Amino acid sequence: xKKLTVLILLLTFISCNYGKNGIIAKIKxxxxxxxxxxFFLSDGSTKLExxxxxxxxxxxxxxxxxxxxxxxxxxxIIFERKNxxxxxxxxxYYTNGGSLNRKVFCEIKNDTILMKFSxxxx
Numbered sequence: 001x002k003k004l005t006v007l008i009l010l011l012t013f014i015s016c017n018y019g020k021n022g023i024i025a026k027i028k029x030x031x032x033x034x035x036x037x038x039f040f041l042s043d044g045s046t047k048l049e050x051x052x053x054x055x056x057x058x059x060x061x062x063x064x065x066x067x068x069x070x071x072x073x074x075x076x077i078i079f080e081r082k083n084x085x086x087x088x089x090x091x092x093y094y095t096n097g098g099s100l101n102r103k104v105f106c107e108i109k110n111d112t113i114l115m116k117f118s119x120x121x122x
Contacts, residue, residue, distance in 0.1 A: 023099040026060040027106045029053040033082035068097035091115035
């Protein structure tokens with residue numbers, strides 16, 4: 001009986017989080033310097049913010065797109081390098097305010113920004 005109760009609770013927990021509209025953003029700083037004021041966003045009001053990411057440090061967080069505008073668009077990443085230079089890039093695609101992917105891996109290098117999307121949302 002205890003096993004059945006635990007199984008039901010586990011399935012309930014998984015089902016509550018699995019169907020959420022959004023994407024897991026994993027950002028790795030592979031550059032030589034700390035980056036600051038890092039934003040990962042889908043629209044102006046739906047964003048993740050990290051004060052700083054040190055060299056070889058990785059952060060990961062879920063971008064909840066529940067309140068996203070019901071439009072099509074792309075994801076963006078914006079940050080400042082050590083010298084104060086602001087950089088940004090866009091990539092991927094979402095439609096009707098909903099993510100088509102489950103996860104994005106952003107890698108910041110000294111001279112480039114890479115974005116790799118995985119897992120379809122349908």
